[in-house]
Amino acid sequence: MEYISLGRSGIKVSIIGLGAWQAGGKAWGADVEDENILKAIKRAYELGINFIDTAEAYGNGHSEEVVGEAIKEIGRENLVIATKVHGAHLRYNELLKAAEHSLRRLGVKEIDLYQVHWPDPWEQIPLKHTMKAMDQLYKEGKIRAIGVSNFAVRDLEEARKYLSATDIVSNQVRYNMLQREIEEEVLPYCKKENITVIAWSPIAQGALTGKYDINNKPFDDVRRGNKLFSDHNLKEISRLIPVLGRIARTRNKTITQVALNWLLREGNVVPIPGAKNPKQAEENAGAAGWRLDDQELKEIEEVLKGISLDYF
Numbered sequence: 001m002e003y004i005s006l007g008r009s010g011i012k013v014s015i016i017g018l019g020a021w022q023a024g025g026k027a028w029g030a031d032v033e034d035e036n037i038l039k040a041i042k043r044a045y046e047l048g049i050n051f052i053d054t055a056e057a058y059g060n061g062h063s064e065e066v067v068g069e070a071i072k073e074i075g076r077e078n079l080v081i082a083t084k085v086h087g088a089h090l091r092y093n094e095l096l097k098a099a100e101h102s103l104r105r106l107g108v109k110e111i112d113l114y115q116v117h118w119p120d121p122w123e124q125i126p127l128k129h130t131m132k133a134m135d136q137l138y139k140e141g142k143i144r145a146i147g148v149s150n151f152a153v154r155d156l157e158e159a160r161k162y163l164s165a166t167d168i169v170s171n172q173v174r175y176n177m178l179q180r181e182i183e184e185e186v187l188p189y190c191k192k193e194n195i196t197v198i199a200w201s202p203i204a205q206g207a208l209t210g211k212y213d214i215n216n217k218p219f220d221d222v223r224r225g226n227k228l229f230s231d232h233n234l235k236e237i238s239r240l241i242p243v244l245g246r247i248a249r250t251r252n253k254t255i256t257q258v259a260l261n262w263l264l265r266e267g268n269v270v271p272i273p274g275a276k277n278p279k280q281a282e283e284n285a286g287a288a289g290w291r292l293d294d295q296e297l298k299e300i301e302e303v304l305k306g307i308s309l310d311y312f
């Protein structure tokens with residue numbers, strides 16, 4: 001496994017992490033079982049993955065509880081735990097309370113990376129109050145580093161102004177081969193400022209594994225409404241899959257591993273694929289330790305250029 005520092009924090013995380021939204025429960029499908037998620041986390045750890053991402057929002061705290069079980073089994077010191085405050089808990093006092101609840105569910109004294117899940121669009125709570133609470137938690141030693149999620153550059157710039165004791169170390173945003181919006185502004189800014197980009201939906205919720213097509217779609221609560229799985233988009237994506245498959249075969253890798261490895265080409269990106277079972281965790285861990293070469297990246301770029309997704 002390869003490891004990088006989260007921003008300037010010096011906290012070393014595996015270049016491939018593990019997303020634990022799936023641990024929240026059946027929203028990701030009837031096949032989700034706590035026991036299998038625990039096995040997935042343990043298998044990931046055996047293969048060098050030390051970075052687990054959860055959130056109070058996932059299964060209303062259940063994901064944090066499952067991650068808490070994994071921490072007990074694996075050992076606190078062996079894992080870097082990232083969680084997030086819900087976008088509805090961004091007032092100063094609410095945020096402090098939310099952090100206490102997360103600490104309890106996780107069974108830890110300190111959260112390694114505490115993230116603002118998304119900037120508040122509804123209640124107009126000034127970012128100043130939210131970041132002041134994050135700063136306070138950091139000063140009290142309840143969190144080791146501050147991160148944000150789904151922040152645009154303007155949000156990042158503003159949020160950083162309100163921190164007195166430390167800086168933002170990461171921004172968790174959607175990033176995969178098919179959904180590259182962050183490349184325009186967020187990624188260059190984060191690279192320049194040494195803010196790690198944590199990539200959510202790195203395999204496009206399964207659309208980049210090669211197992212879904214118009215006759216086989218995921219129908220769980222999370223993905224039923226995901227436009228990536230429309231007939232049109234799956235047909236578009238079906239032109240990419242054989243190219244990834246060919247590259248995968250020559251490398252003795254899988255399509256999923258190629259899709260994840262593609263995200264490592266920038267150097268400042270940590271994908272956190274979600275896994276439901278140890279087999280998926282194992283496959284995802286195999287995306288580290290090698291790199292696609294320039295020719296392969298070019299081939300992928302060529303086919304991506306011709307893909308036109310429709311979100312309407």
Ligand SMILES: NC(=O)c1ccc[n+]([C@@H]2O[C@H](COP(=O)([O-])OP(=O)(O)OC[C@H]3O[C@@H](n4cnc5c(N)ncnc54)[C@H](OP(=O)(O)O)[C@@H]3O)[C@@H](O)[C@H]2O)c1
Pocket residue numbers: 018019020021022028029053054117149150172173199200201202203204205206209211218256272273274275276279280281283284
């Ligand atoms: N900050 C945010 O706003 C935000 C938003 C979304 C996600 N996240 C975080 O990012 C993590 C990952 O994103 P995501 O869960 O949306 O999408 P993802 O990681 O792109 O896709 C995960 C899904 O892909 C399938 N899968 C995983 N590994 C596989 C493998 N090796 N082979 C075949 N299928 C595999 C599994 O579902 P099936 O087996 O059922 O296909 C799994 O549930 C989440 O767990 C969460 O921690 C954060």
